[in-house]
Amino acid sequence: MKSHIVISKATIDRLPLYFRTLRHIQEEGIEIISSEELGRRIGVTPEQIRKDLASFGEFGKKGVGYFVRELIRNIGEILGLHRNWNIAIIGIGHLGWALANYKNFSSLGFNLAAIFDVDLSKVGLTINGVEVQHVNSLEEVLQQRQIHIGVITVPAEQAQKVADRLVEAGVKGIWNFAPLRINVPGHVRIISEDLSVGLSSLSYFLSRQLSD
Amino acid sequence: MKSHIVISKATIDRLPLYFRTLRHIQEEGIEIISSEELGRRIGVTPEQIRKDLASFGEFGKKGVGYFVRELIRNIGEILGLHRNWNIAIIGIGHLGWALANYKNFSSLGFNLAAIFDVDLSKVGLTINGVEVQHVNSLEEVLQQRQIHIGVITVPAEQAQKVADRLVEAGVKGIWNFAPLRINVPGHVRIISEDLSVGLSSLSYFLSRQLSD
DNA sequence: TAGATTGTTAATCGATTAACAATC
DNA sequence: TAGATTGTTAATCGATTAACAATC
Numbered sequence: 001m002k003s004h005i006v007i008s009k010a011t012i013d014r015l016p017l018y019f020r021t022l023r024h025i026q027e028e029g030i031e032i033i034s035s036e037e038l039g040r041r042i043g044v045t046p047e048q049i050r051k052d053l054a055s056f057g058e059f060g061k062k063g064v065g066y067f068v069r070e071l072i073r074n075i076g077e078i079l080g081l082h083r084n085w086n087i088a089i090i091g092i093g094h095l096g097w098a099l100a101n102y103k104n105f106s107s108l109g110f111n112l113a114a115i116f117d118v119d120l121s122k123v124g125l126t127i128n129g130v131e132v133q134h135v136n137s138l139e140e141v142l143q144q145r146q147i148h149i150g151v152i153t154v155p156a157e158q159a160q161k162v163a164d165r166l167v168e169a170g171v172k173g174i175w176n177f178a179p180l181r182i183n184v185p186g187h188v189r190i191i192s193e194d195l196s197v198g199l200s201s202l203s204y205f206l207s208r209q210l211s212d
Numbered sequence: 213m214k215s216h217i218v219i220s221k222a223t224i225d226r227l228p229l230y231f232r233t234l235r236h237i238q239e240e241g242i243e244i245i246s247s248e249e250l251g252r253r254i255g256v257t258p259e260q261i262r263k264d265l266a267s268f269g270e271f272g273k274k275g276v277g278y279f280v281r282e283l284i285r286n287i288g289e290i291l292g293l294h295r296n297w298n299i300a301i302i303g304i305g306h307l308g309w310a311l312a313n314y315k316n317f318s319s320l321g322f323n324l325a326a327i328f329d330v331d332l333s334k335v336g337l338t339i340n341g342v343e344v345q346h347v348n349s350l351e352e353v354l355q356q357r358q359i360h361i362g363v364i365t366v367p368a369e370q371a372q373k374v375a376d377r378l379v380e381a382g383v384k385g386i387w388n389f390a391p392l393r394i395n396v397p398g399h400v401r402i403i404s405e406d407l408s409v410g411l412s413s414l415s416y417f418l419s420r421q422l423s424d
Numbered sequence: 425t426a427g428a429t430t431g432t433t434a435a436t437c438g439a440t441t442a443a444c445a446a447t448c
Numbered sequence: 449t450a451g452a453t454t455g456t457t458a459a460t461c462g463a464t465t466a467a468c469a470a471t472c
Contacts, residue, residue, distance in 0.1 A: 276472060
């Protein structure tokens with residue numbers, strides 16, 4: 001990366017789209033692609049793509065385009081997807097269950113390494129090859145299995161407490177699905193998925209469409 | 213709304229956060245709140261909140277603050293949450309199952325009115341009070357039950373085809389969970405939730421934190 | 425009246441788009 | 449060489465932050 005350039009959050013959020021689309025393109029047997037064609041597929045302008053990529057290096061060949069395989073490798077490295085991240089899911093409700101069975105994790109380099117719940121009727125179950133453990137052993141297991149990322153799918157009331165324990169146990173990143181703001185110290189990264197935002201904004205636009 | 217002002221997408225996406233937080237505040241019995249205090253809770257600057265709200269009208273009282281109950285009603289109306297939206301879920305895999313059981317829908321004015329799947333072993337099941345129907349009857353049921361929003365939780369390969377049928381059947385909005393770009397005509401609104409984006413960006417930041 | 429807090433205008437910051445030189 | 453396409457700089461656009469007059 002060109003260390004003097006500031007990378008925008010928006011750029012980081014587009015890279016996974018490029019990554020995924022390039023993989024599809026590779027599956028189709030295409031070896032070289034232009035920013036024009038890639039942009040058309042994703043719904044992003046070619047300038048945007050070139051600008052985004054240029055923040056990290058020169059990955060293309062002028063007059064030719066981008067070598068698909070090479071670009072996939074480069075974006076993968078930028079996103080850190082070439083590493084192997086161990087993740088733990090805390091809370092096996094419906095959503096936790098769905099995430100525990102999410103197939104795309106492994107193809108992005110994420111390894112489901114632990115699952116926790118308080119409910120004794122769930123402890124001991126095996127989901128996607130991983131045994132559900134009681135949250136009492138959270139700290140112990142997280143350290144044993146070197147968990148990097150904790151996924152919070154517990155009810156909102158318990159989310160902050162779980163986050164505190166994850167941080168205390170040395171987790172570096174949190175992927176939060178509980179619908180509320182969670183506070184973590186600066187050295188821990190947290191990303192929240194808020195389903196009500198998407199649905200509400202859909203409602204907003206439909207209201208206008210139907211009345212205007 | 214002041215019709216000459218352009219509302220930014222970012223503003224629309226913050227309104228649901230205001231809405232939800234204000235409801236919590238109301239539950240605590242607080243009747244008046246300042247942008248300062250509300251911002252502190254959400255993690256947004258008070259100026260941001262005042263600016264966002266001001267695009268739609270004058271909801272506060274100078275020198276006093278905002279009346280919680282009134283502001284909830286106003287934001288609810290802006291977002292169209294006072295209406296009753298009928299939604300249908302297409303595809304009862306793990307994620308569809310989780311969404312069908314999502315409790316927050318109804319409190320936002322969304323009414324789960326239909327569920328579809330191709331799998332005959334799922335057809336006939338009742339989930340959260342709604343019977344799973346075969347996708348063959350999609351068009352018929354959508355019209356009967358006046359579905360406004362379709363939720364796509366089918367595998368990526370079938371997502372575009374399902375979207376086409378939803379549009380054809382007159383759905384006005386689509387909430388897509390399939391990890392790919394879906395094309396719809398301009399009069400249909402689509403919002404995509406892309407789980408790999410959040411997780412990948414987490415990976416990006418962790419990579420840097422651990423190596424820098 | 426004095427203190428508090430909104431709504432709005434101006435200034436700053438950041439991200440996207442346009443243009444084009446470099447070069448394969 | 450001519451055509452194509454990148455990488456980069458400049459111009460535009462949009463969103464956030466700061467400042468402050470209005471007013472409860």
